[in-house]
Amino acid sequence: MPSSSVPPGGSQKGRPSATKPAALWWVLGALMLLAIGQAYFLAPAGKQISYSEFKGLVRGGQVAEVAVGDTIIHGTLKKPEEGVAGFTTTRIEDPKLVEELDEAGVKYSGELVSRWLPEVLGWVVPLLLLVALWSFFFKRMGGAEGGVMSFARSKAKIYAEDDVKTTFQDVAGVDEAAQELREIVEFLKTPKKFTNLGGHIPKGVLLVGPPGTGKTLLARAVAGEAKVPFFSLSGSEFVEMFVGVGAARVRDLFAQAEAKAPCIVFIDELDALGKARQQSAFGGHEEREQTLNQLLAEMDGFDARKAIIIMAATNRPEVLDPALMRPGRFDRQVLVDKPDVKGREEVLKIHVRNVKLDPAIDLRKVAARTAGFAGADLANLVNEAALLAARRDAQVVQMRDFDEAIDRLIAGLEKKRVMSTKEREIVAYHESGHAIVASVLPNMDPVHKISIVARGFGALGYTMQLPLEDKYLMQKGDLLAQLAILLGGRAAEEIAIGEISTGAQNDLQRVTDIARSMVTEWGMSERLGTINFDTSRRGRFLDLGIPSERGLYSEDTARMIDDEVKQIINSALNEARRVLRDRRDILERVTRRLLEKEVMEGDELRAIMLGTPDPPPEPAPEPAPEPLRLT
Ligand code: ADP
Ligand code: MG
Numbered sequence: 001m002p003s004s005s006v007p008p009g010g011s012q013k014g015r016p017s018a019t020k021p022a023a024l025w026w027v028l029g030a031l032m033l034l035a036i037g038q039a040y041f042l043a044p045a046g047k048q049i050s051y052s053e054f055k056g057l058v059r060g061g062q063v064a065e066v067a068v069g070d071t072i073i074h075g076t077l078k079k080p081e082e083g084v085a086g087f088t089t090t091r092i093e094d095p096k097l098v099e100e101l102d103e104a105g106v107k108y109s110g111e112l113v114s115r116w117l118p119e120v121l122g123w124v125v126p127l128l129l130l131v132a133l134w135s136f137f138f139k140r141m142g143g144a145e146g147g148v149m150s151f152a153r154s155k156a157k158i159y160a161e162d163d164v165k166t167t168f169q170d171v172a173g174v175d176e177a178a179q180e181l182r183e184i185v186e187f188l189k190t191p192k193k194f195t196n197l198g199g200h201i202p203k204g205v206l207l208v209g210p211p212g213t214g215k216t217l218l219a220r221a222v223a224g225e226a227k228v229p230f231f232s233l234s235g236s237e238f239v240e241m242f243v244g245v246g247a248a249r250v251r252d253l254f255a256q257a258e259a260k261a262p263c264i265v266f267i268d269e270l271d272a273l274g275k276a277r278q279q280s281a282f283g284g285h286e287e288r289e290q291t292l293n294q295l296l297a298e299m300d301g302f303d304a305r306k307a308i309i310i311m312a313a314t315n316r317p318e319v320l321d322p323a324l325m326r327p328g329r330f331d332r333q334v335l336v337d338k339p340d341v342k343g344r345e346e347v348l349k350i351h352v353r354n355v356k357l358d359p360a361i362d363l364r365k366v367a368a369r370t371a372g373f374a375g376a377d378l379a380n381l382v383n384e385a386a387l388l389a390a391r392r393d394a395q396v397v398q399m400r401d402f403d404e405a406i407d408r409l410i411a412g413l414e415k416k417r418v419m420s421t422k423e424r425e426i427v428a429y430h431e432s433g434h435a436i437v438a439s440v441l442p443n444m445d446p447v448h449k450i451s452i453v454a455r456g457f458g459a460l461g462y463t464m465q466l467p468l469e470d471k472y473l474m475q476k477g478d479l480l481a482q483l484a485i486l487l488g489g490r491a492a493e494e495i496a497i498g499e500i501s502t503g504a505q506n507d508l509q510r511v512t513d514i515a516r517s518m519v520t521e522w523g524m525s526e527r528l529g530t531i532n533f534d535t536s537r538r539g540r541f542l543d544l545g546i547p548s549e550r551g552l553y554s555e556d557t558a559r560m561i562d563d564e565v566k567q568i569i570n571s572a573l574n575e576a577r578r579v580l581r582d583r584r585d586i587l588e589r590v591t592r593r594l595l596e597k598e599v600m601e602g603d604e605l606r607a608i609m610l611g612t613p614d615p616p617p618e619p620a621p622e623p624a625p626e627p628l629r630l631t
């Protein structure tokens with residue numbers, strides 16, 4: 001029902017179909033025939049008797065004729081017994097047999113046993129069948145590629161989609177990401193404009209965000225807007241059982257793309273392939289590493305003047321190999337976030353385009369009730385509501401259908417952490433605390449944005465400060481203020497709710513790191529003096545991950561360091577408490593507003609702090625410096 005939904009990886013056409021199970025039936029059938037054939041041809045004809053019985057028959061003159069073979073003797077009786085005249089016996093070493101046959105007047109002959117038939121039936125045919133079975137299973141292991149022996153065939157695979165219909169009209173609620181990607185569209189549309197001046201086009205764009213936020217959709221939209229071919233493959237498709245296949249595919253993909261530039265190469269779920277390479281005692285991840293290396297080589301290799309943009313998506317950026325992020329590779333990272341209230345309304349609007357809605361439905365209310373839903377969840381919600389309406393034979397989808405669908409989905413999403421009202425409130429106080437302390441203390445970077453939209457990386461909300469200039473040095477006062485900001489979250493919870501939560505864990509980690517560094521590395525403690533106690537960091541640029549040893553100092557010094565760290569943190573916490581106690585009403589107002597809007601721009605925060613009731617209009621697009629995030 002969502003008109004814009006596109007199956008992920010819908011671009012793989014012309015995949016050779018895997019060997020059909022019918023082949024297995026053929027092989028089994030042949031085996032049955034073989035068994036029957038063996039029984040028929042190789043089985044001795046006539047009645048089976050023992051050699052002594054045979055001798056008895058000969059002596060008794062009952063035998064008419066025998067044919068002596070290598071291992072068996074066939075014979076016929078003069079008078080058939082019970083209708084059977086033939087008999088067979090197993091031959092024993094018996095030199096007198098011929099004499100006795102002569103005496104009894106039996107006609108005898110040597111039998112020319114047909115040698116090839118038993119031979120063929122006995123082992124050549126089974127061998128052939130085994131080979132057939134073996135290759136059958138091997139093909140299945142080779143998967144979609146039609147067998148392990150045919151890497152070359154992957155050449156025939158078409159990765160491209162020439163006419164992508166998705167546009168930015170189909171994506172909503174991810175304005176910042178869309179904004180950045182528009183620039184990429186420009187590059188693709190008029191590469192000359194940029195290269196003529198000697199610049200080169202960015203090579204790699206990594207879309208990072210929780211599942212279902214529209215990363216795949218955005219990548220397609222870029223191709224659709226720029227009207228360029230879209231080559232796509234999922235990271236997991238590169239990783240095959242056989243070493244070398246993935247690397248060959250990467251080569252292939254880039255060869256095809258280069259022929260079609262300008263175009264987009266999209267690697268979905270990059271983490272499946274781009275996990276950090278590591279030394280493994282078992283040498284386990286050969287194939288993935290080879291594939292990754294090939295990808296890196298290709299990204300470095302192709303001509304930067306050709307307008308090929310490599311896009312990739314992941315929801316686990318933290319596991320990616322750092323080599324992927326180097327300049328000239330995925331150096332642009334675009335955050336695709338879960339939508340806020342306004343964004344959710346926009347997404348809903350897109351997905352109800354083809355749904356018969358009761359005009360009384362207020363999508364804003366639906367959006368307000370679905371905090372924490374990603375785009376895909378909202379698409380699913382609309383579908384669910386339509387199905388519910390259909391089930392009760394309604395003509396249009398009504399608000400009650402949406403309500404019921406939301407209840408159902410939230411129950412299902414519970415595992416995915418949809419925050420309760422109480423939790424949202426805690427998070428709102430926490431983030432407001434960070435933001436207010438950051439705005440009040442002098443010399444701090446201005447707050448750019450506060451958000452309580454959970455983002456799936458563990459952080460429940462964030463406060464973002466934008467540095468006005470790059471800083472290479474921090475003064476002691478700045479560091480202390482930074483500590484107070486980091487502790488502002490916890491202080492706000494304390495003051496407003498009267499209880500603290502686990503939400504400050506990451507803050508505390510960073511606070512401790514900074515305070516300890518102040519004491520042991522930067523010589524900022526008067527009691528300990530200007531000494532660098534930290535010996536463990538010296539080797540860190542080899543990045544070997546050796547567990548850090550403690551510096552070379554006495555137990556007493558260690559205790560003193562701990563005391564100093566504790567003291568620094570305590571005074572920062574007190575500073576944060578003081579700032580917030582003095583502004584209890586502002587804390588309340590910022591929190592209420594945040595609960596309402598979920599995302600607040602820095603300007604609005606400043607307006608509230610100045611006591612201006614009306615927030616100013618939307619701020620201008622933001623400058624480039626890397627934002628600093630507090631969680
Ligand atoms: P991701 O790749 O981030 O996991 P997808 O792009 O595959 O998410 O999204 C799946 C579907 O969810 C899309 O096809 C679309 O129907 C819907 N969807 C997700 N995000 C959005 C969005 N921001 N705007 C509109 N629809 C969305
Ligand atoms: Mg996806």
Ligand code: ZN
Pocket residue numbers: 430434486489490503504507630631
């Ligand atoms: Zn925090």
